[in-house]
Amino acid sequence: MSDPIIFHIDVNSAYLSWEAAYRLQKGAQLDLRQVPSVVGGDSQKRRGIVLAKSIPAKSKFKIQTGELLSSARKKCPDLFVVPPNYDLYLRCSNAMVELLYEYSPFIQRYSVDEVFLDFTNMEKQFGDYLTAANTIKARVKEELGFTVNIGIGPNKLLAKLASEFKKPDRVHTLFPEEIPTKLWPLPVGELFMVGRATEKKLLDRGITTIGELAKTPRNKLKLWLKSHGLLIWDFANGIEESSVRPEGFPMKGLGNSTTTPENVADKETARLWLLSLTEKVSSRLRDAHCYAQVVNLSIKTSQFISYGKQKKLLNPTNSTKVIFETGKKLLNELWDEEEPLRHIGISLSSLSSSKSYQLSMFDKLSIDTDSEESFYKAIDKIRAKHGETSLIRSCFLHSTVPPLAGGVDAEEEYPMMSSLL
DNA sequence: TCTGGGGTCCTAGGACCC
DNA sequence: TCTGGGGTCCTAGGACCC
Structure with missing residues (x-):
């Protein structure tokens, strides 16, 4: 049994690189990576922050991720700003993961732009780890059009730290004997x-x-x-022992939240946003074949103060109606309409893969029926096939609130990180 | 940095039980 | 009525990551 060798593959300025590669493919003359540029949210909708920046934007103008677009523009008036396209990013990410699977069956998607790969015992097939990493890096660049950093170490932590060293388009190692000098x-x-x-x-x-x-x-x-x-x-001290986690690791929770384009001052509008957010998150829950037993409502006031309230249900559910009704109650308890809201979110946790009926004499009414579940699943199907807005609730018809708010249009869910990597 | 959206994990206090 | 102690569950909030 040979020593563990872990790779951490990190896409350089992911959103921006993907955007740049895509535009070049479409015939654009300008490579966003070569000029001060950022991917940023819509200021009109109060989401005007920097999501990703090019290296010139960072090094010449000190623009940082999370910074307000207005501030970034002040630093660099000629800043090139492009809107995010999450669908594209997911496709790019998937393409990279597919390529990586050629080098090991042990792959962990850590986020949309970071992947761990267990290269242990793969030397015989692909050569030593440095050669293999350089090959992977070159192939991603050539075949997919963007650059990555690859960090190599004896565990996930050191591999990840190594990938943070000099960027872009580099391979670095961080083995125990290198810790004193490099880390x-x-x-x-x-x-x-x-x-x-x-x-x-x-x-x-x-x-x-x-x-x-x-x-x-x-x-x-x-x-x-x-x-x-x-x-x-x-x-x-470089100590970390978690294994590269295979796919299909169960999700712990999921949520959907949004900053509203304008402050919400009344319960009626707030409930409409809540319904809209619930439609999406409950549909994602059903898609993952999960049931949730805890519903959490969170709000942020115009003064940027956040509050949350959660409720544990008697039985796990995946019903839009049950989740919405619970969310409404929580909203009532949490918010007195004193201060207008700028942000509303609903999240679900205590997930299980089956609805275990805990029958008691008192909670009969709380159990979702199978027919209700099929009803919601049928709606999900129609929306998946004909578009999200092919079927909407009438209460949204004459409202400025979108029928399905928030979220990214992810086709698939994969579990996120934990502090244990 | 006057502030997006998606996650995971930990802690601390209160309620309730024996 | 003052005082013990241990355990579990629920909830709110904070810290961290991308």
């Missing part, structure tokens, strides 16, 4: 799972680099940051 000098905030809050706590205690974190006694971290302290101490 430890970096600022502690660059460590995976050290975000803003944790970074501040560490800086306050005089820990500025990953190396300093690694050399701090482990029990101090436990005292300061509980289990999260132990996690990042392990990470600073």
